[in-house]
Amino acid sequence: MLWIKALHIIFVVSWFAALFYLPRIFVNLAMLPADSTVERERLLLMARKLYRFGHPLMGLTVLFGGILWLYYGIGGGWLHAKLALAIGLIGYYYYCGRLLREFAGGRNARSHVWYRIFNEIPVLALFAIVILVVVKPF
Ligand code: HEM
Numbered sequence: 001m002l003w004i005k006a007l008h009i010i011f012v013v014s015w016f017a018a019l020f021y022l023p024r025i026f027v028n029l030a031m032l033p034a035d036s037t038v039e040r041e042r043l044l045l046m047a048r049k050l051y052r053f054g055h056p057l058m059g060l061t062v063l064f065g066g067i068l069w070l071y072y073g074i075g076g077g078w079l080h081a082k083l084a085l086a087i088g089l090i091g092y093y094y095y096c097g098r099l100l101r102e103f104a105g106g107r108n109a110r111s112h113v114w115y116r117i118f119n120e121i122p123v124l125a126l127f128a129i130v131i132l133v134v135v136k137p138f
Contacts, residue, residue, distance in 0.1 A: 001072050008064035015061050018054030022096045023119035029103050030112040077138040085129050
């Protein structure tokens with residue numbers, strides 16, 4: 001069970017690298033002057049690769065978390081709250097995919113300030129999830 005938990009945490013950390021950095025790239029894209037095409041293409045390429053690479057990391061986070069929950073039977077009220085936040089994070093990740101398509105199509109209408117606030121959501125979720133799973137307050 002400890003090997004599965006270790007793998008779960010490894011993929012959680014790896015997935016969070018994408019969750020933290022992808023919106024940061026959006027902040028930079030939203031700040032670019034319209035004529036910075038070379039820089040824009042470079043940032044878009046980075047974002048596409050990161051978004052693609054984040055999918056197996058997200059999948060393996062859920063797979064090993066699901067084994068801990070459903071195979072080893074670890075659970076409780078804390079896990080229900082954690083699952084709601086984890087599902088929220090998965091939705092957040094796919095929304096990043098939609099925003100990436102908007103940037104690629106030149107349709108972004110949001111400011112870099114909006115993306116800076118958007119970038120804080122995974123931080124808050126990380127605090128809440130780790131407290132739920134380690135402290136198990138309910
Ligand atoms: C749907 C997705 C997920 C499921 C089903 C799940 C399930 C679980 C379960 C059952 C445990 C074992 C808890 C224990 O042994 O006390 C666990 C451990 C853990 N999970 Fe998840 N998890 C999921 C997603 C996440 C996410 C998104 C994070 C991000 C922070 C996370 C962070 C952790 C950590 C840090 C531990 C180790 C806690 C400890 O050893 O005390 N999990 N997870």
